[in-house]
Amino acid sequence: MLRRHALSLLSAALLGICNPVAAQLQPSPPSSMTASLPLPVLAALRTAAIPEDAVSVLVLRGDKTVLAHLADRPMQPASTMKLVTTLIGLEQLGPVFRGRTELRTTGELKGDVLHGDLVLRGGADVDLSTETLTTMLRALRYQGIRTITGNLVVDRHLFNPARFDLGVPPFDESPEAYYNVAPDAVFVNKNMLQLDLRSTPRADGRAASRVRVAMQPELDGVTVESDMTLVDADCRTWDNGWKTPEAVPRPGGGIKVVLHGTFPKNCVASESINVVDRQEYVARLVPRIWRTLGGTLAGTAVEGTTPPDARLLAEHVSRALPEIIRDTNKPSDNVLARLLFLSLGALEPDPVLGSHPQAAATTAVPTLVRSDAAVRTWMRAHGIDDTGLVLDNGAGLSRTERITPIQMAALLQAGLRSNWAPEFLASIPIAGVDGTMRRRLQDSPAAGRARLKTGTLSNIVSLAGYVQDADGRQCVLVAMVNSDRVGNGRGRAVLDALVDWVARLDGAPSSTPTAP
Structure with missing residues (x-):
């Protein structure tokens, strides 16, 4: 199983042995x-x-x-x-190529109120994370913005289609795994939830009766639970008992992420999963960050495009290529x-x-x-x-x-x-x-x-x-x-x-x- 995925210039000596004028290869008969x-x-x-x-x-x-x-x-x-x-x-x-994320608006700022939408415009920024979004939103607070009367508009339209993950069957039996994620132009935390799983004794010394799970980042209305069974097994092969998790809608619009399978007793492990729809992910992360910075967003998160006359409020660029x-x-x-x-x-x-064969009449x-x-x-x-x-x-x-x-x-x-x-x-x-x-x-x-x-x-x-x-x-x-x-x-x-x-x-x- 491919579940685990790890996330200098050459010396002059190495470059010196390269043949800089090696002939181009030409195909030969079979x-x-x-x-x-x-x-x-x-x-x-x-x-x-x-x-x-x-x-x-x-x-x-x-x-x-x-x-x-x-x-x-x-x-x-x-x-x-x-x-x-x-x-x-x-x-x-x-x-020197870098991906770029922007916050833009066509709204008018009166006092500390931005009358209009806030646009999150994606530019294939591989380093877009909770931390970088927090920095960008903090820049809005520095500009005096506290209340946004419109919506959060998420613009993924750098790519066509904007969502490559929709309607595509999973590649293998682990659709939640990082290596299976289909990217898009607004790729916050690569759409992953980082989980901490523990079956170690409690602080009072009592043996754990279940797997305790913590989740990062925290998303509005999203909780994580485990029905994993504790078993006697080697901690090093804990993921042998892993089963595909699921995101279950809850009354009131919440989402419950449920983990399935078995987990060894007295073990600690971490895992990243992709189970929350990416629009839901952004819609539940950005307003939460904005609230922690003392801001208010009156509208909701919607998918859309950036108006041509939208002005730049904040930006982030990725590391160089x-x-x-x-x-x-x-x-x-x-x-x-x-x-x-x-x-x-x-x-x-x-x-x-x-x-x-893929060309569309458009x-x-x-x-x-x-x-x-x-x-x-x-x-x-x-x-x-x-x-x-x-x-x-x-x-x-x-x-x-x-x-x-x-x-x-x-x-x-x-x-x-x-x-x-x-x-x-x-x-x-x-x-x-x-x-x-x-x-x-x-x-x-x-x-x-x-x-x-x-x-x-x-x-x-x-x-x-x-x-x-x-x-x-x-x-x-x-x-x-x-x-x-x-x-x-x-x-x-x-x-x-x-x-x-x-x-x-x-x-x-x-x-x-x-x-x-």
Whole structure:
């Protein structure tokens, strides 16, 4: 289960070994893209009972092909697709790009009364939180505003549609989990409720008879309860007994969040869940903050758009894009990747749609169509054939996304030549050191020297990035395994064997097999 989700520039030595003029990859005929896999990889495949044709691999050293096995075949990449989104996001939006949240109004201030609506205008600000909203609303109090006679208008229309979460079936059995959240332009606390769960003895020493739960942030009319059963179990695996929680409407307009399942005795745990509708979330958080600051809001929270003549009252900007892509790739954050993919499309002009299957007969082009066009335009400008490429949400949390190792490797080569190569490289997990690679390859010469983005779904494991060989030369590596046999570490062992093999290459002709 993917429930738990963790939330530097490179040294001159690392950059010095990059080949800045590596040739662009061009797709080759299928017959020329198969070569024998290394013996350690074949051994791992046999142990896992994974067929060789479930694996696609491409390893390059400069402009030379070290290994190519079914490398022109579109594969499900899982989270290695984040490399596409983050590099092209950097290239197109630039390293100083920041999301932006604004409070605006067309109302007139008389005394301490704002006669009109207060507009919360979303701009894909990944850092929008209770704390930042409090700071923005406090700025209104500093301007002398105490009473707002109108409504709180929530404007999510940076993206089209404004709500990607509506009418979409859950990706898997954990719709409440953070990694499953569909972002929008007004993304307060990423719509998560932070829970503290405790079954420890009470202050008077009596054993706990139930799980005690506390919730942050506090939302007007929202309570949390637990019917979880206490059991004898290991605290480290407390979430094995977790069941999908639910938000139950209560008389009078309240919401009761109910937790289900089992929980170990004498344990403490924390969890974040997405169960409250995001409009309800904002509607119950902002007025509460405003009241704590001594303000009054006469109206209610409604969804709408910002009037063209609305003036700015307060604003917040997110961290710069290089920090965001580091937080995207290191822990493999699906939500941040999806928000960046949408931002990439939101700032693009209308593409020439032609017969695009998603194109609607309307002047309002869906943001995902724009994002798709932005990626393909960039790839073609860099000499990368996009045939067979399928984009969904840009995060790899998808059963439809496809990319070939050739395309991914060409993108990685372009990353080395990018003006923003240091920022891009610094976002990729380091083998045996950090991110999703921190516990992998610790006893391999690749440890501390390979930068690899991981990808994992129930039937997919993948790696893509950069590995130094034994002579210190930079290699581009892309490997994807699509098989129902990859679970329980079997697929991961195959990929780790490949990375270790590349890290041990010494440049001798016998150690660098080249595709026919």
